[in-house]
Amino acid sequence: MERGSVLIDVEEFKYADNVSPTLKGINLNIKKGExxxxxxxxxxxxxxxxMLLNGLIPHFYEGDLKGNITVNTMxxxxxxxxTLSRFIGLVLQDPETQIFSLKIDKDIAFGPSNxxxxxxKIKEAVLKSLDSVGLKGYENRITTRLSxxxxxxxxxxxxxxxxxxxxxxxxxxxxxxxxxxxEIYDLxxxxxxxxxxxxxxxxxxxxxxxxxxxxxxxxDEGKIAWQGKPENLFRNVPFTKKLGICPPELxxxxxxxxxxxxxxxxxxxxxxxxxxxxxxxxINPVKNNKVFVKQKTKSTNDIVIxxxxxxxxxxxxxxxxxxxxxxxxxxxxxxxxxxxxAGKTTFSKHLNGLLRPVSGEIYINGxxxxxxxVAQLSHEVGYVFQNPDHQxxxxxxxxxxxxxxxxxxxxxxxxxxxxxxxxxxVGMENYEHRHPFSxxxxxxxxxxxxxxxxxAPGVLVIDEPTTxxxxxxxxxxxxxxxxxxxxxxxxxxxxxxxxxxxxYADRVIVFADGKIVLNDTPSNVFKQTEILNKxxxxxxKTALLSQKLKSLGVSEKNITVKEFVDSIExxxx
Amino acid sequence: xxIEYYPLNSxxxxxxxxxxxxxxxILMVIAFLYSSPVIxxxxxxxxxxxxxxxxxxxxxxxxxxxxxxxxxxxxxxxxGFSYPxxxxxxxxxxxxxxxxxxxxxxxxxxxxxxxxxxxxLRIITMVxxxxxxxxxxxxxxILQFFKKMKMPYQLAFIITTGIRFIxxxxxxxxMIQEAQIARGAEIGTGGIIKKIKSFxxxxxPIIVNSIRMSDNLAVAxxxxxxxxxxxxxxxxxxxxxKNDYFIITLSFLxxxxxxxxxxxxxxxx
Numbered sequence: 001m002e003r004g005s006v007l008i009d010v011e012e013f014k015y016a017d018n019v020s021p022t023l024k025g026i027n028l029n030i031k032k033g034e035x036x037x038x039x040x041x042x043x044x045x046x047x048x049x050x051m052l053l054n055g056l057i058p059h060f061y062e063g064d065l066k067g068n069i070t071v072n073t074m075x076x077x078x079x080x081x082x083t084l085s086r087f088i089g090l091v092l093q094d095p096e097t098q099i100f101s102l103k104i105d106k107d108i109a110f111g112p113s114n115x116x117x118x119x120x121k122i123k124e125a126v127l128k129s130l131d132s133v134g135l136k137g138y139e140n141r142i143t144t145r146l147s148x149x150x151x152x153x154x155x156x157x158x159x160x161x162x163x164x165x166x167x168x169x170x171x172x173x174x175x176x177x178x179x180x181x182x183e184i185y186d187l188x189x190x191x192x193x194x195x196x197x198x199x200x201x202x203x204x205x206x207x208x209x210x211x212x213x214x215x216x217x218x219x220d221e222g223k224i225a226w227q228g229k230p231e232n233l234f235r236n237v238p239f240t241k242k243l244g245i246c247p248p249e250l251x252x253x254x255x256x257x258x259x260x261x262x263x264x265x266x267x268x269x270x271x272x273x274x275x276x277x278x279x280x281x282x283i284n285p286v287k288n289n290k291v292f293v294k295q296k297t298k299s300t301n302d303i304v305i306x307x308x309x310x311x312x313x314x315x316x317x318x319x320x321x322x323x324x325x326x327x328x329x330x331x332x333x334x335x336x337x338x339x340x341x342a343g344k345t346t347f348s349k350h351l352n353g354l355l356r357p358v359s360g361e362i363y364i365n366g367x368x369x370x371x372x373x374v375a376q377l378s379h380e381v382g383y384v385f386q387n388p389d390h391q392x393x394x395x396x397x398x399x400x401x402x403x404x405x406x407x408x409x410x411x412x413x414x415x416x417x418x419x420x421x422x423x424x425x426v427g428m429e430n431y432e433h434r435h436p437f438s439x440x441x442x443x444x445x446x447x448x449x450x451x452x453x454x455x456a457p458g459v460l461v462i463d464e465p466t467t468x469x470x471x472x473x474x475x476x477x478x479x480x481x482x483x484x485x486x487x488x489x490x491x492x493x494x495x496x497x498x499x500x501x502x503x504y505a506d507r508v509i510v511f512a513d514g515k516i517v518l519n520d521t522p523s524n525v526f527k528q529t530e531i532l533n534k535x536x537x538x539x540x541k542t543a544l545l546s547q548k549l550k551s552l553g554v555s556e557k558n559i560t561v562k563e564f565v566d567s568i569e570x571x572x573x
Numbered sequence: 574x575x576i577e578y579y580p581l582n583s584x585x586x587x588x589x590x591x592x593x594x595x596x597x598x599i600l601m602v603i604a605f606l607y608s609s610p611v612i613x614x615x616x617x618x619x620x621x622x623x624x625x626x627x628x629x630x631x632x633x634x635x636x637x638x639x640x641x642x643x644x645x646x647x648x649x650x651x652x653g654f655s656y657p658x659x660x661x662x663x664x665x666x667x668x669x670x671x672x673x674x675x676x677x678x679x680x681x682x683x684x685x686x687x688x689x690x691x692x693x694l695r696i697i698t699m700v701x702x703x704x705x706x707x708x709x710x711x712x713x714x715i716l717q718f719f720k721k722m723k724m725p726y727q728l729a730f731i732i733t734t735g736i737r738f739i740x741x742x743x744x745x746x747x748m749i750q751e752a753q754i755a756r757g758a759e760i761g762t763g764g765i766i767k768k769i770k771s772f773x774x775x776x777x778p779i780i781v782n783s784i785r786m787s788d789n790l791a792v793a794x795x796x797x798x799x800x801x802x803x804x805x806x807x808x809x810x811x812x813x814x815k816n817d818y819f820i821i822t823l824s825f826l827x828x829x830x831x832x833x834x835x836x837x838x839x840x841x842x
Contacts, residue, residue, distance in 0.1 A: 081796070111798055116806050140580065159797070383755040393774045
């Protein structure tokens with residue numbers, strides 16, 4: 001075996017307090033300098049597999065491990081995690097609990113200090129690793145004042161400073177904006193090139209995997225369901241979906257076109273250039289310019305939310321919101337997008353009175369909210385928080401939902417009725433007596449939505465409902481909101497997922513630096529590539545492709561896969 | 574909570590942690606030596622001036638002092654009634670203002686009131702002085718201090734990391750509170766039983782989240798090689814400089830003068 005290589009030969013692993021095994025047959029051979037991507041549904045065993053690599057399993061998380069893992073020529077069963085950390089660095093998902101110090105330089109130095117490196121070597125390593133994650137000059141900053149993305153980079157830098165030969169990252173880019181994501185991946189490619197570092201990375205973003213990894217390993221129910229070059233998997237769109245993975249947008253377009261015989265199956269697109277070039281050749285520019293875009297207009301409905309010159313600041317020095325004017329109509333599905341720290345959550349919290357503006361006004365259903373309490377407002381505006389674990393406290397699903405209903409003063413029969421209905425609606429019948437903490441992440445999130453939904457507010461504000469969820473979970477959540485929307489609820493959601501915003505929303509609002517930059521239909525927002533890029537956002541790939549094909553008369557307004565394929569087919573027939 | 578450390582470049586930030594602790598202890602000794610409110614007021618003002626000088630965000634102390642005000646009032650009044658005139662030395666302090674119960678029982682003395690004021694000022698001095706230390710001393714320095722005192726490194730690390738994560742936990746608690754308020758929770762209202770019960774929806778998520786967080790922290794520590802080697806390197810070693818020796822000498826000098834003055838019956842009620 002070579003240094004920097006990994007050999008996993010695990011027949012089975014069962015956590016001590018679980019009934020059935022989490023991993024069943026993981027055989028993986030990773031060579032020095034390879035970049036491996038790990039994908040799969042939530043609960044498929046991705047994090048467990050990563051924790052096998054540095055010995056957290058079985059040293060910290062105990063259980064029945066049948067098999068051996070050899071990392072950097074060391075058998076993980078025989079070495080302590082701390083000892084292995086010298087050679088294999090693991091960056092976990094939550095950056096909050098990976099930062100130990102108040103000052104960045106001291107935090108990055110924590111790892112090398114523990115390894116008793118020489119002091120000057122540590123100082124050098126601190127500067128170098130900060131530089132490589134794009135945080136040059138941050139050494140004297142305070143860690144608690146960093147944004148989520150910056151914290152994620154500090155966590156990565158902290159492990160890089162230990163100079164590992166193998167780097168393992170568990171969903172490292174989930175909180176980064178597109179620009180930040182690209183920087184992290186460029187850094188990884190660079191590490192491989194310069195130091196031949198072996199990299200193992202898990203994630204949900206198939207586009208990233210497609211561009212950056214050498215080999216993709218897909219886990220399903222604790223087994224390796226597929227491995228190979230990522231393009232080989234993604235070209236097989238039905239199989240990709242079956243594994244619970246969202247295929248890249250352009251690949252899906254290519255697949256749909258190949259189904260209609262427009263392109264061959266082995267030509268299914270991977271990149272934007274490839275697809276644009278091919279379609280430019282195939283399409284006749286003059287024929288049929290009919291635009292296929294859903295045009296719903298709800299802007300004639302009553303206004304349910306209106307804000308006038310809304311300003312807010314946490315301390316009096318700096319304004320977080322700088323005069324926000326928004327009108328939201330009844331029955332609209334609004335998506336609020338923008339990079340981290342743009343003021344999205346701060347704005348949303350004004351809608352149910354959790355935050356009060358320093359100046360400006362908010363009207364809900366025509367009433368000024370200045371004198372209304374959060375409890376009063378919650379009858380009209382329900383707020384679903386990002387992390388369901390911040391609210392779950394009861395011993396059963398039923399009690400959890402009942403809590404809000406009790407505070408609203410509903411009678412017992414009314415409460416029973418509502419709990420039944422809401423659980424049926426979210427597809428969780430017969431869950432009434434389950435313990436909330438025994439549910440999976442997706443179910444807990446649904447429960448959090450149910451607790452708000454049971455109170456039947458006309459407006460639902462939902463903060464990042466899909467972050468940290470796998471593709472199927474995200475779609476389920478969004479479909480649920482769509483259904484609510486069809487039933488007349490007004491939906492206002494913060495999201496990082498441009499593709500979901502394009503597919504589900506009637507209107508997209510773009511925030512940057514506490515102000516509204518764009519506020520229009522998705523198709524009108526996503527054609528403004530330049531403005532979006534300035535806000536560190538990128539339109540969905542389909543929108544970019546439509547823009548490239550503008551000369552052929554393909555409308556820029558085709559921003560979803562279905563719209564695009566329909567309009568291409570129309571052109572060719 | 575006291576104001577947590579913020580790295581600035583004030584001379585106090587540059588002082589060695591040991592110097593600051595010696596200064597703190599001497600200040601406390603002096604505060605307890607004297608029962609006169611004047612001396613204690615001077616000490617409190619000194620601490621206040623130091624905090625202004627190092628640019629500490631003093632507004633945040635409001636949340637510490639404010640809840641104490643009723644306690645201060647109670648202390649002041651009760652101490653006023655607690656001492657018979659005979660315990661005081663000066664004629665002024667022996668004065669009885671009035672008796673709470675007829676027939677000269679439970680007198681309110683001028684000395685008692687002064688002593689009450691002293692107790693209140695001592696608490697304020699303590700809060701201010703410890704804020705000076707917490708605001709100007711980084712956790713790494715405190716950790717090194719513990720190490721130098723031969724405290725087991727693991728134990729010292731647990732204590733200091735605990736302190737470091739207090740603000741994080743506070744933020745988490747705020748988020749949890751917001752989430753429950755949005756569900757119509759009314760926290761801390763109603764009768765005593767209802768009041769206690771109203772905290773359950775906040776306490777349980779806090780406990781669950783803390784347990785999860787401590788688990789994650791332990792994992793993160795292992796990932797960063799905590800305990801891999803017998804020794805560990807400190808990025809900056811705490812070191813006594815000229816200023817430190819100067820301040821320590823000065824502090825002891827003041828202490829000796831204070832002891833002498835106390836012996837001469839200065840600052841006694």
